[in-house]
Amino acid sequence: MSPELSIVMPCLNEAETVGICIQKAQSFFEKHNVNGEIVIADNGSTDGSQAIAEKLNARVVPVLEKGYGSALRGGINAALGTYIIMGDADDSYDFEALELFLEKLREGNDLVMGNRFKGGVKKGAMPFLHKYLGNPVLSFIGRLFFNIKIGDFHCGLRGFSKEAFGKMNLNTTGMEFASEMIVKSKLNKLSIVEVSTILHPDGRTRPPHLNTWRDGWRHLRFLLLYSPRWLFLYPAIIMIIVGMILSTILIIQPITFAGIVFDVHTLLYTASSVVVGFQFLAFYALTKIFAVENGLLPKSDRYDNLFKYFNLEKGLIAGFLILALGIYLSVDGLLAWKATSFSDLKPAETLRTIVPAVFTVMLGLQIVLFSFFFSILGLKRNIKLKKKD
Structure with missing residues (x-):
């Protein structure tokens, strides 16, 4: 026995x-x-x-x-x-x-x-x-x-x-x-x-x-x-939300706190926080897919929702809209410079347009590229599902 x-x-x-x-x-x-x-x-x-x-x-x-x-x-x-x-x-x-x-x-x-x-x-x-x-x-x-x-x-x-x-x-x-x-x-x-x-x-x-x-x-x-949420997702959410709130305020006007003025130089960091936060978000999605498809993590409802609510078309639309916003802001800044006959500009005023322009162009391009890569991984997943059927 x-x-x-x-x-x-x-x-x-x-x-x-x-x-x-x-x-x-x-x-x-x-x-x-x-x-x-x-x-x-x-x-x-x-x-x-x-x-x-x-x-x-x-x-x-x-x-x-x-x-x-x-x-x-x-x-x-x-x-x-x-x-x-x-x-x-x-x-x-x-x-x-x-x-x-x-x-x-x-x-x-x-x-x-x-x-x-x-x-x-x-x-x-x-x-x-x-x-x-x-x-x-x-x-x-x-x-x-x-x-x-x-x-x-x-x-x-x-x-x-x-x-x-x-x-x-x-x-x-x-x-x-x-x-x-x-x-x-x-x-x-x-x-x-x-x-x-x-x-x-x-x-x-x-x-x-x-x-x-x-x-x-x-x-x-x-x-x-083994916890992509805590390693990537939660830091991403914090950086994106905090970065967007502070960037919006700084675009409108400087922030004075305890006698210290936070202006366009701080805007560079808050805008960077949004971009880096998106990179964390992308790593969360890609790590989750890799871990599940290679058997390191079991599938869950949250994993299936990644493909249900996000696809190449939605990603491209969002990416190109943000990219278009960046291009619009860049053109607006260029026209403002032209209006002064391309003379010296006031940095504090100009950078409130240029910084968001540069970072929305970067963010839009990253979303487009991520969407293509995410779609490629989705194709691999769909092939596996068809083989099982």
Whole structure:
């Protein structure tokens, strides 16, 4: 019979603790009458960890590709259980206390996350920066970006069904694998629950593999790249709205604030904000299309609406109208200069026409070019849809 539960532990030189973890997992199987297996995903240990695991009847799966995510993915793919619980082989998690995880999995939940802050972090178990800065901040960003009600994004003890793991389609190789699992579960509309767990000081005498700043950045980078809305869309909206409001006011008259006069020089920056904001908006649309069409993000109603409400014709009309406005303002400025027999002009007055003229020409051309590129990507999408039909 296939095992009900596979406990997968990534391992890289864990000879001091891997045996303890295996024995605790075996004790859990025996105590709760669980048909289970223990899979050690070895990532190239040179300290005899493999021999210790094999002696204790654990199944060792060699994983050549380096990295925390690579090791786990290799071990999970090789696991035979209906359910899988993953946890580090450093004795920081108690493999004898997995009943809540298995209970939630049996209830039909796709992903069961441990929460170390609810269960308790023992003294010396977590570095100060991780406990009070790294984990809270990154977990907050994850909840904000993806609307996931999880308090501890980076708990290494978590369970999921083998079927759900297949739907996640995980790709990362490093520590960001932990964030990817939660984000992909949410994006694929898998059910996620959280249970309390206790984090103990690990039993190793060597330093941990985790690098605080490098791995923290990898987690943050992943969260940003998988949320084009926060990386591109929201900054675009802010820059366009603020830029248009301030530019409109500055075209009419200077702004005086706290005794400081903001005039045409400031208008250059506010107009630039509109153009840069549009570039952010274009990157949002193009990134979204690329990510969805290449399987990095699942399709959503918002994605389909991109093609429903925007097409080449609408983009060209909008672009050429804005371009025409820029040309009109340019001609108007030229005629005003001609009226003075091409003599010296008053910069403050002239630039109120010329700056909007230049930036509307730039914006109009960008919209036209973006519309063509967007249409090309849409053709690729339509070809895929026809092949499916």
